[in-house]
Amino acid sequence: xxxxxxxxxxxxxxxxxxxxxxxxxxxxxxxxxxxxxxxxxxxxxxxxxxxxxxxxxxxxxxxxxxxxxxxxxxxxxxxxxxxxxxxxxxxxxxxxxxxxxxxxxxxxxxxxxxxxxxxxxxxxxxxxxxxxxxxxxxxxxxxxxxxxxxxxxxxxxxxxxxxxxxxxxxxxxxxxxxxxxxxxxxxxxxxxxxxxxxxxxxxxxxxxxxxxxxxxxxxxxxxxxxxxxxxxxxxxxxxxxxxxxxxxxxxxxxxxxxxxxxxxxxxxxxxxxxxxxxxxxxxxxxxxxxxxxxxxxxxxxxxxxxxxxxxxxxxxxxxxxxxxxxxxxxxxxxxxxxxxxxxxxxxxxxxxxxxxxxxxxxxxxxxxxxxxxxxxx
Numbered sequence: 253x254x255x256x257x258x259x260x261x262x263x264x265x266x267x268x269x270x271x272x273x274x275x276x277x278x279x280x281x282x283x284x285x286x287x288x289x290x291x292x293x294x295x296x297x298x299x300x301x302x303x304x305x306x307x308x309x310x311x312x313x314x315x316x317x318x319x320x321x322x323x324x325x326x327x328x329x330x331x332x333x334x335x336x337x338x339x340x341x342x343x344x345x346x347x348x349x350x351x352x353x354x355x356x357x358x359x360x361x362x363x364x365x366x367x368x369x370x371x372x373x374x375x376x377x378x379x380x381x382x383x384x385x386x387x388x389x390x391x392x393x394x395x396x397x398x399x400x401x402x403x404x405x406x407x408x409x410x411x412x413x414x415x416x417x418x419x420x421x422x423x424x425x426x427x428x429x430x431x432x433x434x435x436x437x438x439x440x441x442x443x444x445x446x447x448x449x450x451x452x453x454x455x456x457x458x459x460x461x462x463x464x465x466x467x468x469x470x471x472x473x474x475x476x477x478x479x480x481x482x483x484x485x486x487x488x489x490x491x492x493x494x495x496x497x498x499x500x501x502x503x504x505x506x507x508x509x510x511x512x513x514x515x516x517x518x519x520x521x522x523x524x525x526x527x528x529x530x531x532x533x534x535x536x537x538x539x540x541x542x543x544x545x546x547x548x549x550x551x552x553x554x555x556x557x558x559x560x561x562x563x564x565x566x567x568x569x570x571x572x573x574x575x576x577x578x579x580x581x582x583x584x585x586x587x588x589x590x591x592x593x594x595x596x597x598x599x600x601x602x603x604x605x606x607x608x609x610x611x612x613x614x615x616x617x618x619x620x621x622x623x624x625x626x627x628x629x
Contacts, residue, residue, distance in 0.1 A: 254343075254624045257286035262341040262364075264332070264355035265293040266316045266348040270371075272299035273542075274426040275347065276307060277613055278620060282345075290339070292332060293351070316350050320374075320390075325350060332358050343367070349374050349387075353394060360397040365629040367400040371426065372539030373408055376560050378577070379537070400627050402620075404540050407560040419627045423620065425540040427613035433549055434522050444527055447488065447513055454485045454591050457528040457552075459521060459543035460535070462493030467534045467557070467577055469502060474532070476506045477584035482591060487532075488513045488524060525550040529597065530590055534577045538562055540611070548608035553600035555586045565611075571604040 261282060265271050271279070271291055279289050291309050293300075294316040304311040312335065314328045336358055344366045346355025352368045359366035374387035392415055395401060400419040403409045409422040441451065449455060456475065460466040468489075475487045489499070489512065496514070503512045518524060525531075531547035531554045538561040545565065547554055556562045557577035568574040573586035590597050609615075 254627060254629070256282055256624075259287045259342040260339060261287050261289045262332075262336065262339075262344045262355070262358070263289050263291045264314075264344060264346040264351045264358075265291065266318055266351040267296045268293045268299040268303060268311070269296055270348055270351075271309075272303055276303075277427060277429075277617060279309065281617060281621070287343075289345075290335070290341075292335070294328075316354070318350060320350055320353060325354070329354055329357060333361070336362055336364075345369075347371065353390070356394045356397050360394075365399045366397060367402070368394075368398045369402045369404075369426070370408055371404060372537070372561060373411065375411075376407065376537055378559065399629055400623065402623070405561045405564050407563075419623070421619075421623055423623075424611045424616055425545070427616040428542065428545045428549070428608065428611040429613040430549060430609070433546065435526075435550075438523060438526075440527055443523055447486075447515070447524075447527075449486050449513075449527070450484075452484050454482065454530075455488060455528040456485060456530050456532050456587065456591075457488045457490065457524060457547070458532050459490040459524075459546070460533060461491050462495040462499060464495065465536050467536050468495060468499050470578065470580055470583070471532055471534050472499065472502055472506060472508070472512070473580045474534070474583040474587065475512070476508060477580065478587050478591075479508060479511050481584075481588055485591070486511055486513060488515050488528065490515045490518050490521060490524060492517050521546065522550070525552060528552060530555060530572075530587060532583070532587065533557070533562070534575070534583060535559065535562070536577055540565060545608050545611055548604035551601035551605045553590050553597050554604065555583060555590070565608075567603070567607070571600050571607060 282289055292312045292314045295313045303309045314331050315324050316328045317324050332354055344355045344359045344364050346352045347369050348371055356366050375384040395415045395417050398417050401417045402421045404425050412420055479485050503509055531552050534557045540561045544554055554566050554572035556566055558574035563574055566572045575583045575586055
């Protein structure tokens with residue numbers, strides 16, 4: 253059993269957003285058990301000050317970069333060493349690939365117990381062979397200096413099955429807080445009109461950052477085929493990112509400007525999901541995707557790529573369809589089959605609404621507490 257009373261914990265994350273979105277309940281649990289927690293992460297937005305001022309966390313700005321090959325990570329490692337030598341932490345709790353690497357290197361140097369939660373390894377099926385070899389070798393090496401290794405997907409858990417780690421676990425994500433998702437009734441028709449959607453339109457939605465990993469070109473080409481057969485469809489894209497303008501140009505090239513809605517960053521995703529008929533996400537790589545869990549909670553069928561994490565969430569033919577992330581025609585066909593069969597879509601949505609309860613934050617908190625009770629250093 254881990255004894256948290258009077259323990260000083262160094263929590264290492266790559267970004268402040270990870271703490272703000274997912275880790276607050278777990279940090280609070282450690283505080284409630286008598287630990288003190290200092291959070292080390294990169295300041296990437298308003299989240300850093302919000303965590304410090306609104307939630308009272310001890311926040312330390314460390315200039316991590318998401319790519320492990322960036323030179324600024326050397327400076328970040330040196331800063332972590334400095335803080336360890338100043339504060340003499342008893343336990344390192346690290347998250348995300350770069351945060352996990354940095355935390356475990358500190359644990360190795362100073363002989364400190366380490367808990368590492370892998371949200372999704374940098375090596376995965378369909379990735380470049382050389383990259384997979386490099387990242388898997390690095391993770392396997394660092395696993396020697398990891399006391400507890402926690403994964404969130406069946407693919408990642410299988411990958412570590414032979415590694416030299418005493419305690420290996422798989423949990424149901426980092427916690428999906430079902431209670432915070434508002435289902436207060438609203439004027440559905442008025443909201444649709446505001447977005448330029450008619451009562452007759454079927455609505456497909458994607459909630460994802462405009463980055464290469466999310467595979468927007470394939471999704472847009474798939475929607476073009478759907479729209480050619482089902483003209484009464486609209487596609488809402490929620491998100492921002494460096495490929496935003498490029499995807500707008502692709503939409504124009506595909507003659508879809510009247511059918512695709514670039515909604516940008518939204519604070520009313522709950523409403524958008526409630527007026528939608530299906531979620532589409534063909535990512536090249538994922539952990540456990542929060543946007544898919546949100547769609548499941550609101551009773552949507554999901555067409556998604558057959559990759560790590562997605563296949564844990566969506567049961568093929570029960571909650572939607574798993575498709576090859578490169579298969580434009582196959583993705584379009586799956587969408588059309590579901591949208592044309594309302595009974596099928598309803599059954600899939602109900603299946604997802606029930607399944608996502610396994611990923612609720614209270615379930616994950618209980619799983620982590622069981623882990624704390626089982627392990628010892």
